[in-house]
Amino acid sequence: MFGILRTLWLTFLHMGHRRVTVGYPEHKPPLPPRYRGRIILSRDPDGMERCVACNLCAVACPVDCISLQKAEQDGRWYPDYFRINFSRCIFCGMCEEACPTYAIQLTPDFEMSEYLRPNLVYEKEDLLISGTGKYPDYSFFRVAGVKIPGKDKGEAEREAPPVDIHTLLP
Amino acid sequence: MATILIDGRACPARTDENLLQACLEAGADLPYFCWHPELGSVGACRQCAIKQFSGPDDKTGRIVMACMTQVTDGAILSIDDPQAREFRAGVVEWLMTNHPHDCPVCPEGGECHLQDMTVMTGHDSRRYRFAKRTHRNQDLGPFINHEMNRCIGCYRCVRFYRDYAGGEDLAAFAAHNDLYFGRHEDGALESAFSGNLVEICPTGVFTDKPFSAVYSRKWDMGGAPSVCAHCAVGCNTIVNARQGSVRRVINRYHEAVNRYFLCDRGRYGHGFTNAPTRPRAPILRQGGIPVPISMATALERFATMAKDGPIVGIGSTRASLESNFALRCLTGPDRFSTGLAQLEHDLTMQVPALLRATPARNPSLHDMESADAVLVLGEDVCVTAPRLSLALRQTLRRAAFPAADAAKVPHWMDAAVRMFGSDAPSPLMVLTPAATDLDPIAATAHRAAPDAIARLGFAVAHRLDGSAPDAPDLSETESRLADTIATALRTGRRPLIVAGLQYANAALIHAAANIATALHATGADAALSLVAPDCNSMGMALTGGIPLDAVRTMARTGHIGTLVVVENDLTRRLDTATLDELLAAVPHLVVIDHIATRLAERADLVLPAASFAESGGTLVSTEGRAQRFLPVITPTMPVQESWRWTQQFTRAATHADAPEWTNLDQIVATIAHDIPALSRIIDAAPDAGYRLDGRRLRSEPARISGRTAVRANISVHDRPLPQSPDTPLSPSMEGAYSPDTPGALVPFYHAPGWNSVQSLNRFQQEIGGPMRGGDAGARLLDDGIPAQAPEWHHDIPAPSTAAPDDLLLLPEPRLFGTEELSALSPPIAARVTPATLRLGTLPAGLQDGGMVSLTLAGERLTLPVRHDPALPPGIALCPPHLAARAFTAPVRVQLHRDDTP
Amino acid sequence: MTVPMPLIIGVTLAVLLGLATFLTWFERRLLGLWQDRYGPNRVGPGGILQAVADGVKILFKQDWIPPFADRGVFVLAPAIGMMTVLLSFGVVPVTAFWSIAGNLNVGLLFVLAMMGMGVYGVVLAGWASNSKYALLGGMRAAAQMISYEVFMGLSVLGVVMQAGSFSMRDIVLAQSGLWFIVPQVLGCMVFMLAGVAETHRLPFDLPEGENELGAGFHTEYSGMKFGMFFLAEYAGVVLISALLATLYLGGWQGPLLPPPLWFGLKTGALVCLFILLRAALPRPRYDQLMALGWKILLPLSLLNIAATGAILLLHAPG
Numbered sequence A: 001m002f003g004i005l006r007t008l009w010l011t012f013l014h015m016g017h018r019r020v021t022v023g024y025p026e027h028k029p030p031l032p033p034r035y036r037g038r039i040i041l042s043r044d045p046d047g048m049e050r051c052v053a054c055n056l057c058a059v060a061c062p063v064d065c066i067s068l069q070k071a072e073q074d075g076r077w078y079p080d081y082f083r084i085n086f087s088r089c090i091f092c093g094m095c096e097e098a099c100p101t102y103a104i105q106l107t108p109d110f111e112m113s114e115y116l117r118p119n120l121v122y123e124k125e126d127l128l129i130s131g132t133g134k135y136p137d138y139s140f141f142r143v144a145g146v147k148i149p150g151k152d153k154g155e156a157e158r159e160a161p162p163v164d165i166h167t168l169l170p
Numbered sequence B: 001m002a003t004i005l006i007d008g009r010a011c012p013a014r015t016d017e018n019l020l021q022a023c024l025e026a027g028a029d030l031p032y033f034c035w036h037p038e039l040g041s042v043g044a045c046r047q048c049a050i051k052q053f054s055g056p057d058d059k060t061g062r063i064v065m066a067c068m069t070q071v072t073d074g075a076i077l078s079i080d081d082p083q084a085r086e087f088r089a090g091v092v093e094w095l096m097t098n099h100p101h102d103c104p105v106c107p108e109g110g111e112c113h114l115q116d117m118t119v120m121t122g123h124d125s126r127r128y129r130f131a132k133r134t135h136r137n138q139d140l141g142p143f144i145n146h147e148m149n150r151c152i153g154c155y156r157c158v159r160f161y162r163d164y165a166g167g168e169d170l171a172a173f174a175a176h177n178d179l180y181f182g183r184h185e186d187g188a189l190e191s192a193f194s195g196n197l198v199e200i201c202p203t204g205v206f207t208d209k210p211f212s213a214v215y216s217r218k219w220d221m222g223g224a225p226s227v228c229a230h231c232a233v234g235c236n237t238i239v240n241a242r243q244g245s246v247r248r249v250i251n252r253y254h255e256a257v258n259r260y261f262l263c264d265r266g267r268y269g270h271g272f273t274n275a276p277t278r279p280r281a282p283i284l285r286q287g288g289i290p291v292p293i294s295m296a297t298a299l300e301r302f303a304t305m306a307k308d309g310p311i312v313g314i315g316s317t318r319a320s321l322e323s324n325f326a327l328r329c330l331t332g333p334d335r336f337s338t339g340l341a342q343l344e345h346d347l348t349m350q351v352p353a354l355l356r357a358t359p360a361r362n363p364s365l366h367d368m369e370s371a372d373a374v375l376v377l378g379e380d381v382c383v384t385a386p387r388l389s390l391a392l393r394q395t396l397r398r399a400a401f402p403a404a405d406a407a408k409v410p411h412w413m414d415a416a417v418r419m420f421g422s423d424a425p426s427p428l429m430v431l432t433p434a435a436t437d438l439d440p441i442a443a444t445a446h447r448a449a450p451d452a453i454a455r456l457g458f459a460v461a462h463r464l465d466g467s468a469p470d471a472p473d474l475s476e477t478e479s480r481l482a483d484t485i486a487t488a489l490r491t492g493r494r495p496l497i498v499a500g501l502q503y504a505n506a507a508l509i510h511a512a513a514n515i516a517t518a519l520h521a522t523g524a525d526a527a528l529s530l531v532a533p534d535c536n537s538m539g540m541a542l543t544g545g546i547p548l549d550a551v552r553t554m555a556r557t558g559h560i561g562t563l564v565v566v567e568n569d570l571t572r573r574l575d576t577a578t579l580d581e582l583l584a585a586v587p588h589l590v591v592i593d594h595i596a597t598r599l600a601e602r603a604d605l606v607l608p609a610a611s612f613a614e615s616g617g618t619l620v621s622t623e624g625r626a627q628r629f630l631p632v633i634t635p636t637m638p639v640q641e642s643w644r645w646t647q648q649f650t651r652a653a654t655h656a657d658a659p660e661w662t663n664l665d666q667i668v669a670t671i672a673h674d675i676p677a678l679s680r681i682i683d684a685a686p687d688a689g690y691r692l693d694g695r696r697l698r699s700e701p702a703r704i705s706g707r708t709a710v711r712a713n714i715s716v717h718d719r720p721l722p723q724s725p726d727t728p729l730s731p732s733m734e735g736a737y738s739p740d741t742p743g744a745l746v747p748f749y750h751a752p753g754w755n756s757v758q759s760l761n762r763f764q765q766e767i768g769g770p771m772r773g774g775d776a777g778a779r780l781l782d783d784g785i786p787a788q789a790p791e792w793h794h795d796i797p798a799p800s801t802a803a804p805d806d807l808l809l810l811p812e813p814r815l816f817g818t819e820e821l822s823a824l825s826p827p828i829a830a831r832v833t834p835a836t837l838r839l840g841t842l843p844a845g846l847q848d849g850g851m852v853s854l855t856l857a858g859e860r861l862t863l864p865v866r867h868d869p870a871l872p873p874g875i876a877l878c879p880p881h882l883a884a885r886a887f888t889a890p891v892r893v894q895l896h897r898d899d900t901p
Numbered sequence C: 001m002t003v004p005m006p007l008i009i010g011v012t013l014a015v016l017l018g019l020a021t022f023l024t025w026f027e028r029r030l031l032g033l034w035q036d037r038y039g040p041n042r043v044g045p046g047g048i049l050q051a052v053a054d055g056v057k058i059l060f061k062q063d064w065i066p067p068f069a070d071r072g073v074f075v076l077a078p079a080i081g082m083m084t085v086l087l088s089f090g091v092v093p094v095t096a097f098w099s100i101a102g103n104l105n106v107g108l109l110f111v112l113a114m115m116g117m118g119v120y121g122v123v124l125a126g127w128a129s130n131s132k133y134a135l136l137g138g139m140r141a142a143a144q145m146i147s148y149e150v151f152m153g154l155s156v157l158g159v160v161m162q163a164g165s166f167s168m169r170d171i172v173l174a175q176s177g178l179w180f181i182v183p184q185v186l187g188c189m190v191f192m193l194a195g196v197a198e199t200h201r202l203p204f205d206l207p208e209g210e211n212e213l214g215a216g217f218h219t220e221y222s223g224m225k226f227g228m229f230f231l232a233e234y235a236g237v238v239l240i241s242a243l244l245a246t247l248y249l250g251g252w253q254g255p256l257l258p259p260p261l262w263f264g265l266k267t268g269a270l271v272c273l274f275i276l277l278r279a280a281l282p283r284p285r286y287d288q289l290m291a292l293g294w295k296i297l298l299p300l301s302l303l304n305i306a307a308t309g310a311i312l313l314l315h316a317p318g
């Protein structure tokens, strides 16, 4: 009983407290870098597309709003098209979580309202940025074993040069 | 049946299997790599370690390799035992030390047995911090990608390629950690079964190259059960598609037919479905100019044409039963043609009758594997029925079983059994005009002209049963050969005779029938298999019709108003002059097809048909097994099934009795009703009303991705996916899925924890046994009532009396290039080699590789010559269709002496 | 001094509906204030036009009746809810001369009767919707409202005994010396709690119970029919506040300021208290609500009657 009255009283006193609401859009709140907003596709430190079209983001997405098609050039995989239907996206970040290359990243930008839903369908041209995003150093192909232009077999991180299969010596 | 205890659970097990099989059959998750249900065990990977206890009091137990230990009644096992777990985790961790960081860019990812097993053993982070060994890859041709870094050294590839399929050009190189699996140098893998490496290799070393170009993860593709359309064997396949295009074909297990393997023609031959040249709209040719028209206009045009006289239909041996039958309904049985020229027509019609009348068994492929004496009579099965040749190859392995049994070595103990096999005599005997891939492993391989082979065959039959007619005037060698063959066949308890229509020689198949009859009379469990040329040749034989020659006669006498040709490129059947004459006498030509053919270029009306991937239908394999294929893509109008076109024609031409089929099942029912020989095709597969747990079966995996984005560039609004009335499979991921799905309806293989094709184990009643949901297809020819007394064929050819420079030119079908549909598939086309003329003796002054000209099927050709000393005299070989388009049956030719064209 | 009847009716109706509409905005602003937020502050000065915007929106919404609903009853239910509340105002005396029904001698009984009728609005809404959430909401409403009607009725008996009349005006006049809140503090408390429960306002809004029942009895309602429930609820808040002011706080009486203003002030303060309850208190469990009623409020109100009666008897002249 007393507790109830005390609650009432304390709530009443909140009349004098400062309001925490930020008056957007007059005041833009500072957003942390890991805020989950508009999704981008980043590039690796060499300026190449990071996405290797592995489809893991697409399969991780709980609302199935990512679709892409793999293509290949000299051993590098990349998406032929990469489409996110933002009118379905719930900005859960599962795609970023699933991405093995840090290609897909959510950014602190959420101002993407549109009057027409088709305008919320972003293609690769709309998603691909020219920088590395949150992860400046990582490059998947420097770790992976496949051969790409500029990186021969055995030249990835922690790789020995290709073996000579004509010898039986240990 | 024995009972074994797995972690305290009593499970039934067969005593002729190993513990790994028993555990898998009991539903346990036991990881493995080197064991394969068809290849047996070698105990190379050490991944299948479990604990075995010697009795209830044994608390220590010992670690054994499950795949190398025989099931014994009452065996006490533990998969969960901490020591066994640790052992297995250790094995995977070691295997992974050199494994590249490749999964995201590995086409195996998502259906990778290595991924599955790594997860199953719980290995999740790498402790090894040193350098990984790496390998250079090889270019293995248009079918297979090579990425050797990913190899875990399980040896499955070479065991399949060399031991099982008899390939020579894939081997293990180097040693220890550096082990390398590849060719001695870059180049296309030669084996006709190289594509199976994709499914055999548990990692991403060998992957499907054409698929990689249109790659999609397994979870993103819809699947549908299908039947291979590239030869008459009728291998079961799964077709995968995404966004309306076919992505790949993989094996669908059928216990009695193709089991675990396909040939490369079947796996890579589907490219024609995505061809840019495919007709996608009705085309009207007005004054030589093709104009796309609407469906309604097309039907109107047809109705107008139909007024100009009787309609005659030409069906096709590559079209489904339904397509042919609907055409037959349009024209009536008297005006429906099989689309085969007289000779082929007669022979094709004979095949089912022969199989029915002969008392010997008509074996399935799996059945053939256990034959203990095999005579191949004048058919190069390695190219006309590749998967069948692989089955014949397995008879060699069976030959080792008696010795293995005597030594108490179980049959799954692969390496040991093969060791015994090296001493066992080969049960194979091959009589063909030219060398075949089976020759190297055959006990007898003899070269002769088709007629001579037939004579030999008759002679063998006579030696087996004196009442059979003998071939007169055999030479000394021939007589001795006939004796040898007869003796070998007589020793077999399950002898098998294989012949076919390759050389369009009736005497050959009659001789084969005589031998089979004679063998049966000796009390042996004899079998006769006749290889038909096309995927639905047998269906056509059972449907019946008139030969093309009869159509020509009708045309000449002005009895054709409109000629409707369904899925048949007559330019491959009739030479130019004959075809011109036929078409000139026909006022209207209508072609329904799903590929762009030369005939279609001359048609007044071309209608786009649905390919096998977009339609449902029934094919009858050479074994007489009716098998259903189902659509994986719902065709977008105006592309529709041939039978729907012809049905609409029937309506448009206002026939009184226009059939009212609204789905596949109804036309199947009509066929079964109207043609008694086909009455059992209803049982080929469950109908579209089939429901599992009250629901349709889903055609897409539950975790398909991108459903709300894949069409978003066209429309952001959801739309219900079009449901085909012909299939019990839903077009989406909604629906039931279970390992109890009937074999005829399996859209893809998946089991919890088993994302790769290895999940198939869960779908079988026992490993390598029938499907839990029942096997696909219905055999149609088992109802023959053979005559009491053996009936002999007497059409023994006379010995050859040909002039020395008179050549008999035989068709030499190729694995790639001579089959019509697969030749249109880019990867197959890349393997087609130019046509040559193979000659036994080169005419004076001609070098190997030199050019020679001849007139063939109305065409004057100049071909390079290949010298093949093994060929019998007076025989030349040339691939059908490749050089002269209409060349299919043996002809006598003369080489032009002067090289002036 | 008499005011013409049509004028009284018109003004009362206008003021009431205006007030209810205003309250929809005012409540949100006040909640915001107490919860350190703003509430609707964008439309018009201070956001006041939000109420208008909401009204427009709700008027233009598709007025949809679910195909599975019992159409007649479905339409009738919100009307009943609204009617009963509005009718109750008929007997509330704003000043000595300003009340629609004049000095109805059974005024208080009429109010209780109307409250009893009000139950039908909610129950029928839940029933007619023919959906499980609505039905559960309606059931809860029936049990809750009928129970609390009992305590409400019992709690005001003390007032009636003291005033010796059911007439509202008499009751107010009886308080010219001492507001009844002093002698009837128990009754006042019970009445107030019962009032919250009767209007199914937070924290006693179990018939709606958003987190478990969707929106309870009005789950299936949309458009203006929903609007009617909504407005009726706010009108109900005003009604209970007005009754509290009348019965316990001396109605229009007060020094200096003119009587209508006093009445307004008291009612307004009580409305704010209602809103404060919503801002501060969580919703109890349903069984807790019923236990509170039957195990605490009922004995309390009976005690109140007994005590009042005893004291009255003791002081009775003669």
Ligand code: SF4
Pocket (backbone or CB within 6 Å): A060, A061, A062, A063, A064, A065, A066, A084, A088, A089, A090, A091, A092, A093, A094, A095, A096
């Ligand atoms: S944030 Fe979530 S919903 Fe949006 S695309 Fe990524 S996974 Fe899908």
Ligand code: SF4
Pocket (backbone or CB within 6 Å): A050, A051, A052, A053, A054, A055, A056, A057, A058, A068, A095, A098, A099, A100, A101, A102, A103, A104, B104
């Ligand atoms: S998970 Fe990353 S790398 Fe893979 S497809 Fe998505 S964005 Fe590309």
Ligand code: SF4
Pocket (backbone or CB within 6 Å): B099, B100, B101, B102, B103, B104, B106, B107, B108, B109, B110, B112, B113, B114, B115, B150, B202, B203, B204, B205
């Ligand atoms: S083989 Fe399997 S585990 Fe290895 S990279 Fe490919 S998908 Fe990954």
Ligand code: SF4
Pocket (backbone or CB within 6 Å): B150, B151, B152, B153, B154, B155, B156, B157, B158, B181, B200, B201, B202, B203, B205, B206
């Ligand atoms: S290439 Fe594949 S099948 Fe062959 S040994 Fe390596 S992992 Fe095994």
Ligand code: FES
Pocket (backbone or CB within 6 Å): B020, B031, B032, B033, B034, B035, B041, B042, B043, B044, B045, B046, B047, B048, B049, B065, B066, B067, B068
């Ligand atoms: S599966 Fe048993 S050792 Fe490889």
